[in-house]
Amino acid sequence: MKRYIKILAMLMLPLLFSACKKDDHSIGRTVDKSEIQYSVTQDLQADAGGNTVILKNATPGTLSMWDYGTGTSRRMIDTVKFAFKGDYVIKFSVLSGGLEVKLDSVVVKVTQDNLNYVNDPLWIALSGGVGNEKEWVLDTEGVYFGGPFAFYGTNIGWLKEGGPWGSNTTGCYGGDCWNWGPGLNDIYPNMMARGDYGVMTFGLKGTASFKAVKPMENGITQNGTYYLNVATKMLTINNASILRGYKPAKNGITGISNWTTYKIISLDENSLQLGVIRDKDVDGEGPAMLSYNFISKSFASSQ
Numbered sequence: 001m002k003r004y005i006k007i008l009a010m011l012m013l014p015l016l017f018s019a020c021k022k023d024d025h026s027i028g029r030t031v032d033k034s035e036i037q038y039s040v041t042q043d044l045q046a047d048a049g050g051n052t053v054i055l056k057n058a059t060p061g062t063l064s065m066w067d068y069g070t071g072t073s074r075r076m077i078d079t080v081k082f083a084f085k086g087d088y089v090i091k092f093s094v095l096s097g098g099l100e101v102k103l104d105s106v107v108v109k110v111t112q113d114n115l116n117y118v119n120d121p122l123w124i125a126l127s128g129g130v131g132n133e134k135e136w137v138l139d140t141e142g143v144y145f146g147g148p149f150a151f152y153g154t155n156i157g158w159l160k161e162g163g164p165w166g167s168n169t170t171g172c173y174g175g176d177c178w179n180w181g182p183g184l185n186d187i188y189p190n191m192m193a194r195g196d197y198g199v200m201t202f203g204l205k206g207t208a209s210f211k212a213v214k215p216m217e218n219g220i221t222q223n224g225t226y227y228l229n230v231a232t233k234m235l236t237i238n239n240a241s242i243l244r245g246y247k248p249a250k251n252g253i254t255g256i257s258n259w260t261t262y263k264i265i266s267l268d269e270n271s272l273q274l275g276v277i278r279d280k281d282v283d284g285e286g287p288a289m290l291s292y293n294f295i296s297k298s299f300a301s302s303q
Helices: 002-020 121-127 297-302
Strands: 038-042 052-057 063-067 077-081 086-096 099-102 106-110 133-138 149-152 163-165 168-172 199-204 208-214 220-229 234-238 261-267 271-278 288-296
Touching: 038 086, 038 106, 052 063, 052 086, 121 133, 121 199, 121 220, 121 261, 133 297, 288 297
Parallel strands: none
Antiparallel strands: 038 052, 052 077, 063 086, 086 099, 086 106, 133 199, 133 288, 149 288, 163 168, 199 208, 208 220, 220 234, 234 261, 261 271, 271 288
16 A cells, blocks of 8 residues: 555656646747847839838847838838828837837838829729819718618628628628618617718828818817728728717727728718727627718718
8 A cells, every 4th residue: 555655646746846837928038129120121113213112020029010101010021102202201110028119210202203003993082083182971861871880790891892791792801791780760879979070081182181170079170191002992091080979978989999090891982981890899899890981072962
């Protein structure tokens, strides 16, 4: 019996040591600024004016955070195309070891316009084209859409492409694809308050400028810039946000953490749907995409 007890004790010793050993949850060392290798290069073969800029982070184990004025990127290598001449500040930082490490900004000088980068049907539909600007309002009366607001699954995107979902043949880009378009009686007053939400303007006069006049947000006026990625159907708005509202009694817009990048769900001469992800709903509801439904001001005036 003593022999069996001794053998059992010997077998248990490694288990005791392993149970006492602390788990190592280290997220790694934060790289020093001097160790980060990155480059910002103007491709003069693509554009004589230096409109095409290649961003490259060559530091393994880091997460890129680029801010190039007209938009942002998290890619290790990315290409940015500036349509208008001017000086652009490229800001770069990396996430390493749980901390952000900021690098010196780089200024690129674009010496010529290349309007081919904004001469696309989507750019024209959004802004009216080069040298113009276009005003948009929320469809608060359901003139074109069922109302100013709708719900989609988080994987819904550009409705003219993508895969099938429900009774639709296109528009799905993942596993969460659905839609609920509440009527005006459902929207007001709990989802949105009735009122004048103002006007937002996309311009292409010397630069891609954005302006939003917001009576429903204490009458503020926001001025910024924007960039439309035709390939991904994404819209980036810098230093401003779209006309909006959600669960006004609880300041529901705080449940959307990203008011900078928007999915373009649909866009033509008269109508525009922009989607944002509701990720931290004030009532604890799960993730969903909120679609804000706009009509051009000229179209609204003609109805």
